[in-house]
Amino acid sequence: MYKYFLSSCLVAGALLIAGLSxxxxxxxxxxxxxxxxxxxxxxxxxxxxxxxxxxxxxxxxxxxxxxxxxxxxxxxxxxxxxxxxxxxxxxxxxxxxxxxxxxxxxxxxxxTLGWRISFVTNKKRDLLKQVKTLIDLQKFDAGQVHDWPDTEILQSNNLNVVSSSTYEASFKMLEVNRFDYFPRAIFEIWGELAAHSASPLEVERHIVLHYPTxxxxxxxxxxxxxxxxxxxxxxxxxxxxxxxxxxxxxxxESIQKANIKRRTIIELSNPLLDSQKLPFNRQELWFKP
Incomplete structure (x- = not known):
């Protein structure tokens, strides 16, 4: 009887393990x-x-x-x-x-990907302080990765863009003044700042770019x-x-730190996406500054 019980338990255990597997x-x-x-x-x-x-x-x-x-x-x-x-x-x-x-x-x-504040070097922290319009911003060079949609969006708004081959290369290029500012989404930039804490970079304080995306x-x-x-x-x-x-x-926390209401908003168009495809009718899905 015991042998039968033990055998049954072994079989049941094997089946359970096989079933879980x-x-x-x-x-x-x-x-x-x-x-x-x-x-x-x-x-x-x-x-x-x-x-x-x-x-x-x-x-x-x-x-x-x-x-x-x-x-x-x-x-x-x-x-x-x-x-x-x-x-x-x-x-x-x-x-x-x-x-x-x-x-x-x-x-x-x-x-929030369409709300963009920028990295600058600490020596250029006030470079964009006097920027009030898109035309003002056209005097400066932005940095972006070559295959990001943002590159084409900025260029379509007549902004000067210097492209890099990779994400990490963009930070190096900004450090050596290959361009003036590196726009990043407000939900990205603070984590990226922490990840590049050894670099002489900081978050620009005066403007925010906005485009629908x-x-x-x-x-x-x-x-x-x-x-x-x-x-x-x-x-x-x-x-x-x-x-x-x-x-x-x-x-x-990132949204609060971006302090959008105290920045000059530079509105950009987005030619890469038909805005009618965006679910703007569902207000619960969107950030409102």
């Missing part, structure tokens, strides 16, 4: 690009939002970073391609990206079922307030 391996792995940044200041926020949305589908998906680092243009190609190695990324929306990928139209940034999750066309689930999960965490709590947890 099969369950663990049944999760669909979703690859996203590993950042090229030395320290990515907002990866924790993105992953907390992503995991909150995917918890609406327990154990169905397992997000994983890619093995290699991807600059933005290559990451988009890998997500778009029928044979690409990436399934998901998060980036600024453009008409082209919305046509080639599946946008999840809930702005992760609540539109959004920062979305984009899904590969190869993963349409995942896109539907991710959209559903995002809608659920917006509805139950979880998204807003996560956003405030990570970005409340």
């Amino acid at each position: 099969n369950h663990a391996y049944s999760s669909e792995v979703i690859y996203y690009p590993r950042s090229t940044a030395k320290i990515d200041p907002h990866i924790d926020f993105i992953l907390e939002v992503l995991n909150a949305a995917l918890r609406q589908f327990p154990n169905k998906y397992l997000p994983q970073p890619s093995n290699e680092h991807y600059p933005q243009s290559r990451a988009i190609n890998e997500t778009t391609s029928p044979t690409g190695r990436l399934d998901l990324l998060w980036t600024m929306s453009t008409n082209e990206r919305e046509n080639n990928l599946i946008p999840i139209r809930i702005p992760l940034d609540k539109g 959004a920062y979305y999750f984009f899904v590969s066309p190869r993963k349409s079922a995942f896109a539907r689930d991710l959209n559903s999960g995002m809608e659920r965490i917006v509805a139950d307030g979880q998204f807003e709590r996560i956003f405030q947890k990570y970005h409340r």
